[in-house]
Amino acid sequence: DVKVTQSSRYLVKRTGEKVFLECVQDMDHENMFWYRQDPGLGLRLIYFSYDVKMKEKGDIPEGYSVSREKKERFSLILESASTNQTSMYLCASRPYSTTNYGYTFGSGTRLTVV
Amino acid sequence: AQTVTQSQPEMSVQEAETVTLSCTYDTSESNYYLFWYKQPPSRQMILVIRQEAYKQQNATENRFSVNFQKAAKSFSLKISDSQLGDTAMYFCAFMITGANSKLTFGKGITLSVRP
Numbered sequence: 001d002v003k004v005t006q007s008s009r010y011l012v013k014r015t016g017e018k019v020f021l022e023c024v025q026d027m028d029h030e031n032m033f034w035y036r037q038d039p040g041l042g043l044r045l046i047y048f049s050y051d052v053k054m055k056e057k058g059d060i061p062e063g064y065s066v067s068r069e070k071k072e073r074f075s076l077i078l079e080s081a082s083t084n085q086t087s088m089y090l091c092a093s094r095p096y097s098t099t100n101y102g103y104t105f106g107s108g109t110r111l112t113v114v
Numbered sequence: 115a116q117t118v119t120q121s122q123p124e125m126s127v128q129e130a131e132t133v134t135l136s137c138t139y140d141t142s143e144s145n146y147y148l149f150w151y152k153q154p155p156s157r158q159m160i161l162v163i164r165q166e167a168y169k170q171q172n173a174t175e176n177r178f179s180v181n182f183q184k185a186a187k188s189f190s191l192k193i194s195d196s197q198l199g200d201t202a203m204y205f206c207a208f209m210i211t212g213a214n215s216k217l218t219f220g221k222g223i224t225l226s227v228r229p
Contacts, residue, residue, distance in 0.1 A: 031214060040123065042205060042221040050214045058216075090159070096213045101147050103217060105159035 003027075006091050006106035013113050019078040021109050023091030029104070030096035032074035036060065037088040037108070046089075049074055050096065081113045116141045118208050120220035127196045128228050134181075135191040135223055137206030145211040148182065148189045153222075154202040162204070165189065193225075201227045 007022040025032065031050050035043040035058075045058030047066040055066050063085060067075040074093075078085055091106040117140045127133035139148070150162040165173045165182050172180050177194045193200055206220040 031216075033216060035219075040221060042118075042120075043217075043219040045216060045218075048216055088157070092159075092217075098211065098213050101164070101209060101211075101215070102161065103159075108157040 004091055004093055004104050004106040006089075006109050008109050009107065011109055011111045013078075013081050013111065015082060015113055017078075017081050017113075019081045019111070019113075021076040021078075021089055021091075021111070023074045023076070023106055024072050025074075025093040025104065026072065027093060027095070027104065028071065029093035030071070031094045032068065033092045033094075033103075034058075034064075034066065034074065034076045035090045035092065037090055043090060046076065083113050085111065086113045087111060116143070116146075116208050116210070116218045118206050118218055118220035120206050120223050122223050123221070124224040124226070126226045126228060127193075129196055129198060131196055132192060132194045133196055133225065135193070135204055135206075135225065137189045137191070137220055139187050139189065139206070139208050141187070141208065141210070143210045147209045147211065148180075149207040149209070149217070150178070150180070150189075150191045151205045151207060151219075152200075152202045153205065154199075159205075163191065196227045198227050198229060201225060 004025045033048040034046045049055045049068040065077045089109045092103045119138045146167045148165045152160045181190045203222045205222045207217045
């Protein structure tokens, strides 16, 4: 069964800490995405990557960075966590394809910054 | 830029009845896909149904069907014979065609199915 695995289901961090959210996929997908989910706001794209070491900003990149050193792993980094980054974070992947548009999602990391 | 609007934040339906969830979108593109995703309390996003913009026929998946009105830029989801397991958040989403394309989501709607 194909999978996108997010390393933590729940995470509590202190303001100012550097936070790493990890995402690993086993489907050899080229495209990977990080979304943030907040009540009443839906899912908003933070960053995406279409190849190793490639990244592009999404709609809300401020306060975040990403790293993709290997094809299967896409990390979201909060350089200095703040309380307004308390949220649910969803990782997803899809193949580089013009016929297969299916996303595979991870099960999310609920981050609380105190 | 593409936008997806879900104007109803929540709905409730009696078990075995039919419910329709609304979605409108805005785009200047002509080739795109539309999706409905379900997110139950487990948080796992599940694809419910997909519609290709070039297809006039509305997509159907078992109890789920869509009413796709391209000119009106409307994409509603109908759930027939609602079941308790349909209780979830539902997101409407849009994607232009392309190998690197990404999903744009609406704000979601919380659907509760009453026993």
